[in-house]
Amino acid sequence: MSEPKEEVKKYVPKVEVQWLGKILSYGDEDLFFKFNHKALPPMVMHKSVLPYRERAGTSRELIAAVASECMVEWMLMSLKRAKIPIKEFSTVTEAKMGNDEDGRAVVASCDTVVNLKVPDDRLDEARAILEHLLEVGCLMSRSVERGIKFSYKYNWLHAEGSDS
Amino acid sequence: MRKVAIPKSRFAHIGRNRTAHMGEPRMAKILGKYDFPEQYHYSEDHMWAKIEDRKVRIGLTDFGQQIAGKILMVRPRPLGKMVAQGRILGTMETGKWVGPLRSPVSGTIVGFNEALRAVKTADLVNKDPYGAGWMFITEPTNLEDDLRNLMSDSGKIEEWLKEEIERVEAEQ
Numbered sequence: 001m002s003e004p005k006e007e008v009k010k011y012v013p014k015v016e017v018q019w020l021g022k023i024l025s026y027g028d029e030d031l032f033f034k035f036n037h038k039a040l041p042p043m044v045m046h047k048s049v050l051p052y053r054e055r056a057g058t059s060r061e062l063i064a065a066v067a068s069e070c071m072v073e074w075m076l077m078s079l080k081r082a083k084i085p086i087k088e089f090s091t092v093t094e095a096k097m098g099n100d101e102d103g104r105a106v107v108a109s110c111d112t113v114v115n116l117k118v119p120d121d122r123l124d125e126a127r128a129i130l131e132h133l134l135e136v137g138c139l140m141s142r143s144v145e146r147g148i149k150f151s152y153k154y155n156w157l158h159a160e161g162s163d164s
Numbered sequence: 165m166r167k168v169a170i171p172k173s174r175f176a177h178i179g180r181n182r183t184a185h186m187g188e189p190r191m192a193k194i195l196g197k198y199d200f201p202e203q204y205h206y207s208e209d210h211m212w213a214k215i216e217d218r219k220v221r222i223g224l225t226d227f228g229q230q231i232a233g234k235i236l237m238v239r240p241r242p243l244g245k246m247v248a249q250g251r252i253l254g255t256m257e258t259g260k261w262v263g264p265l266r267s268p269v270s271g272t273i274v275g276f277n278e279a280l281r282a283v284k285t286a287d288l289v290n291k292d293p294y295g296a297g298w299m300f301i302t303e304p305t306n307l308e309d310d311l312r313n314l315m316s317d318s319g320k321i322e323e324w325l326k327e328e329i330e331r332v333e334a335e336q
Binding site for chain 2: 082124129
């Protein structure tokens with residue numbers, strides 16, 4: 001008798017965000033993020049501990065993280081598969097602001113600097129791989145440059161004690 | 165005995181024996197599933213070399229394309245560049261990684277299969293690795309010595325391929 005097959009759930013990227021403003025010890029701008037990926041632990045964005053003037057910029061930080069993480073993963077996977085020993089690897093990504101045609105603020109560019117150290121005799125190989133990767137981009141850079149359609153819809157939750 | 169876990173290429177069944185530029189070579193089927201045509205020379209980097217007049221045509225082996233999966237793009241180093249045996253001729257892109265293509269022989273790159281630059285046609289490497297999916301042409305500079313480092317005997321290829329399959333399995 002064959003063993004029952006384990007059902008493999010199809011992974012769906014999904015992030016839940018919860019406002020923590022009602023919870024004691026949190027403030028009115030604090031958020032809880034729950035990711036649908038085992039490699040991403042929950043995250044609390046604790047803005048309320050900061051003065052108001054220092055609270056802006058978290059979304060820009062997150063898009064910079066997206067811009068670097070996707071490409072970094074692809075770089076590491078490619079270098080590893082080519083058996084190129086990595087001595088050091090780090091990146092710094094800066095999200096730069098600009099304005100759209102109407103003058104509203106937008107993230108105009110994400111600029112990443114990659115710091116990589118490999119043995120000298122593998123430098124040519126690593127350079128060729130990185131040049132290819134940077135030419136074609138990664139899933140995220142391609143998607144953002146092409147334009148991701150964002151849509152939002154909302155549900156009115158019935159407020160306790162309200163008349164309606 | 166453990167089952168060999170080499171991912172089966174979606175294109176493995178297509179394009180067998182199509183080698184339009186050089187007639188029909190005799191195919192040696194290694195381990196019952198990987199084509200290694202006779203009169204070609206093979207490197208341990210999964211590349212083949214075929215001597216044509218004074219030039220060498222180069223490509224990825226059937227086994228190489230099967231473990232790589234669908235090829236999305238091949239990016240060559242500049243024409244005219246001198247490349248030593250085992251060094252980089254270019255890079256190839258799959259859905260999950262970009263990898264080096266190491267030259268089986270030393271020489272100057274004089275030709276590249278431009279169809280492999282485009283995502284729509286780069287899978288010629290999968291469909292017809294020894295024919296329309298060829299990659300580079302080089303003018304060799306040390307052919308006699310370089311050929312000593314390559315395999316052309318089917319028995320030797322089979323022996324090496326068994327070890328290679330074990331290595332790939334261990335990495336998965």
